[in-house]
Amino acid sequence: MGNTDKTAAASKDSYNATVIQRVNITPRLSIFRIRPDEDFKFSAGQFTVLGLTHAAPRLPDADAEEPDPTRQARLIRRAYSISSGSQEQEFVEFFISLIGSGQLTPRLFCLKVGDRLFMGTKATGVFTLDRVASDKQLLLIGTGTGLAPYMSMVRTLALGEGCPVRPMVVLHGARYSWDLGYRAELESLGRACGGFRYLPVITRPQDDPSWNGLTGRLDRILDLPELSKQIGFSLNPQSCHVFLCGNPEMVEGVATLLQGRGFDPGSRKEPGNLHMEKYW
Numbered sequence: 001m002g003n004t005d006k007t008a009a010a011s012k013d014s015y016n017a018t019v020i021q022r023v024n025i026t027p028r029l030s031i032f033r034i035r036p037d038e039d040f041k042f043s044a045g046q047f048t049v050l051g052l053t054h055a056a057p058r059l060p061d062a063d064a065e066e067p068d069p070t071r072q073a074r075l076i077r078r079a080y081s082i083s084s085g086s087q088e089q090e091f092v093e094f095f096i097s098l099i100g101s102g103q104l105t106p107r108l109f110c111l112k113v114g115d116r117l118f119m120g121t122k123a124t125g126v127f128t129l130d131r132v133a134s135d136k137q138l139l140l141i142g143t144g145t146g147l148a149p150y151m152s153m154v155r156t157l158a159l160g161e162g163c164p165v166r167p168m169v170v171l172h173g174a175r176y177s178w179d180l181g182y183r184a185e186l187e188s189l190g191r192a193c194g195g196f197r198y199l200p201v202i203t204r205p206q207d208d209p210s211w212n213g214l215t216g217r218l219d220r221i222l223d224l225p226e227l228s229k230q231i232g233f234s235l236n237p238q239s240c241h242v243f244l245c246g247n248p249e250m251v252e253g254v255a256t257l258l259q260g261r262g263f264d265p266g267s268r269k270e271p272g273n274l275h276m277e278k279y280w
């Protein structure tokens with residue numbers, strides 16, 4: 001889905017949620033915990049929208065915007081995948097990257113604990129495990145904040161059924177090791193749960209000399225024997241489902257590669273074994 005729902009004829013009066021915690025991973029990457037005023041239900045992997053009015057302040061070092069007095073009261077709304085587990089009652093969590101030239105994120109990054117904003121009252125999307133048979137192996141591939149839906153899936157399973165019973169691998173690509181949000185949590189889960197593996201990969205090791213893990217863009221390294229060994233199962237369309245999320249060029253690149261090997265996105269009505277969520 002695209003960001004078609006960009007602005008709406010609503011205003012600050014529609015603010016219906018409160019920031020209850022923020023964890024800054026880097027100055028450009030933050031985890032927001034938001035408590036909606038009303039109960040909110042979702043399936044792991046779904047997204048909802050967040051919004052602030054044009055009048056909300058922007059970070060001073062973000063790109064400047066032309067002031068438009070006619071739009072000040074209107075909401076800027078964008079889609080965000082939920083990263084919390086679906087059993088979480090206290091808050092709904094989001095993992096968000098700052099886009100300096102963007103409309104909403106330079107405003108979201110000004111928010112402090114206690115500040116109000118708009119949060120969609122429903123969750124949307126079919127990028128979930130709901131229609132994946134329980135015996136299928138799962139390879140969950142994401143770049144940047146494209147990790148968010150997998151956090152929700154992993155946490156939902158870990159909080160509910162305990163360790164995932166089937167092989168489940170999260171392959172997370174980021175520029176630098178410091179962009180690997182949730183790394184400690186995923187590493188602990190990897191140590192505690194036999195069936196779960198967390199494989200972080202960075203693409204700019206020349207600027208991150210202490211990194212000694214996997215490197216390279218995900219579409220180029222998927223076939224490396226070193227990575228195949230760490231995934232622990234073969235990419236067989238009969239036994240495995242692959243999820244792709246985040247940078248649209250990564251999603252397209254890896255999807256093309258896998259479609260050449262028999263993976264199939266299917267249709268909305270009859271999903272195949274290749275699931276995709278493009279962030280822009």
Ligand SMILES: Cc1cc2nc3c(=O)[nH]c(=O)nc-3n(C[C@H](O)[C@H](O)[C@H](O)COP(=O)(O)OP(=O)(O)OC[C@H]3O[C@@H](n4cnc5c(N)ncnc54)[C@H](O)[C@@H]3O)c2cc1C
Nearest residue numbers: 078079080081095096097099102103104105145148279280
């Ligand atoms: C289903 C869905 C789920 C999403 N979930 C998340 C999420 O969990 N976390 C998150 O940070 N974003 C997520 N996004 C992206 C988010 O909706 C916004 O597009 C993003 O936050 C930028 O909003 P903005 O108003 O600041 O920039 P805009 O004014 O909308 O756009 C600026 C431009 O920046 C580019 N852009 C947008 N997002 C990114 C990005 N992440 N990295 C690099 N360039 C980008 C696009 O070219 C866009 O046209 C999701 C998008 C979709 C469709």
Ligand SMILES: NC(=O)c1ccc[n+]([C@@H]2O[C@H](COP(=O)([O-])OP(=O)(O)OC[C@H]3O[C@@H](n4cnc5c(N)ncnc54)[C@H](OP(=O)(O)O)[C@@H]3O)[C@@H](O)[C@H]2O)c1
Nearest residue numbers: 097098143144173174175203204217218219247249250253
């Ligand atoms: N992360 C930062 O330190 C930083 C700094 C300044 C600005 N920003 C801005 O912040 C926004 C989000 O940055 P981000 O780093 O989270 O997201 P991103 O630019 O989507 O990069 C995330 C990961 O995806 C990889 N990638 C990009 N295009 C790909 C493709 N076609 N195929 C496969 N992999 C691909 C990147 O590799 P590559 O490294 O090879 O691109 C990187 O490892 C961007 O607008 C960016 O300009 C980020």
